[in-house]
Amino acid sequence: MQNSKLHTLKSILTEGIKLDGKEDSIEISCIYIPKIQRAYAQGRNEESDIRKDFLDALFNVLESDEDKSIELSFLFGSKQIFAKKQGTGFELLDGQQRTTTLFLLYWYISMIEKKCVPNFLQKFTYDTRDTSIQFLDKITSEKFSLDIPIESPSKSIRNNKWFTEEFYCDPTVCSMLNMLDGIHERYQQKTNGQLYDRLERLQFYV
Numbered sequence: 001m002q003n004s005k006l007h008t009l010k011s012i013l014t015e016g017i018k019l020d021g022k023e024d025s026i027e028i029s030c031i032y033i034p035k036i037q038r039a040y041a042q043g044r045n046e047e048s049d050i051r052k053d054f055l056d057a058l059f060n061v062l063e064s065d066e067d068k069s070i071e072l073s074f075l076f077g078s079k080q081i082f083a084k085k086q087g088t089g090f091e092l093l094d095g096q097q098r099t100t101t102l103f104l105l106y107w108y109i110s111m112i113e114k115k116c117v118p119n120f121l122q123k124f125t126y127d128t129r130d131t132s133i134q135f136l137d138k139i140t141s142e143k144f145s146l147d148i149p150i151e152s153p154s155k156s157i158r159n160n161k162w163f164t165e166e167f168y169c170d171p172t173v174c175s176m177l178n179m180l181d182g183i184h185e186r187y188q189q190k191t192n193g194q195l196y197d198r199l200e201r202l203q204f205y206v
Contacts, residue, residue, distance in 0.1 A: 006071065006203040009102045013120040017090065017206050026079060029087025030123040033096050037128065042097045043175030043182070051179065055186045058105065061201050063192040069201040072098050077206075084127065090206075098204070099124075104176060106199055107139065108153065108183045111146055113196045131170040138162055153180035 005018045016025030033040075042051055061070045075095035082089030092099060103124045110118055122140045126132035138144065139157065146156050154177035157163060167173045187195075 005205070006069075007206050008200050008203055009099065009106060009124075010118075010120055010200065012090070012206065013123045027088075028079065028090045028123075030082060030085040030089040030125055031077075031092055031099065032082055032085070032089045032124075033100070033126045033128060034091050034093070035128055037092075037096050039128070039171040040097065040100045040126075040175045040179075042101050043177070043179030044171075045178065048182075051182050052186075054101065055182055058202060059186055059190060062195045062198045063190055065192075069203050072102075072202060072204040074205045075099060082127070084133070085123065085125065095204070100176070101179060102202060104179050105183055105202075108180055108187065109196050109199065112187065113194050117142070117144060126172060128172060129170050131166050132172045135167060135170070135173045135176070153184050154178065 004020055007017065012028070012031065016027040018025050041047060042054065057070065061068060073095075075092060075098075077090050077092045077094070079088055080091040081087075082091070103121065107117060107121055110116065110121070117140050119142075122137075124140075125136050138160070146153065151159075157177065157180075
């Protein structure tokens with residue numbers, strides 16, 4: 001179906017997917033990465049240049065005094081029954097890397113500036129390994145807290161009692177931790193104020 005409407009990660013998870021010619025949005029219970037997808041890669045050690053360039057592009061828009069946005073191309077997927085989130089989810093078939101990085105960016109900036117995790121971030125998950133699902137459930141829990149300014153995010157998260165040796169064997173979890181450290185480092189270099197409300201500048205088609 002044709003879709004010329006721009007979305008944000010927050011708008012999809014709170015309002016659903018809007019299509020041309022349709023008044024009502026397609027409501028979804030979550031965005032999930034299916035089993036057929038590879039592990040999250042943008043946070044891998046060998047992807048440091050790609051990671052840095054992508055984060056620089058995102059932060060340049062977030063820090064700009066001009067009211068501008070960045071279009072991050074398309075996300076492709078299909079609406080599927082997803083029992084783990086008790087509803088119909090958006091099975092993401094293309095756009096996994098960008099979406100996961102956006103999720104981590106939302107998560108980090110929320111923790112820093114709002115001191116909490118927005119409920120809508122609980123609607124993003126991986127259906128690949130159990131440890132990936134458990135990791136995301138833990139860091140998006142309402143009870144989760146993190147003293148990020150003192151330590152790097154990865155070190156703080158690893159210090160939690162629930163973070164067992166199994167998580168070290170999950171390449172997606174390890175990659176997410178690396179990306180959070182990359183976001184943390186880039187955030188410390190920012191020259192502007194609060195960025196949370198500006199996350200709406202990061203847009204894409206669905």
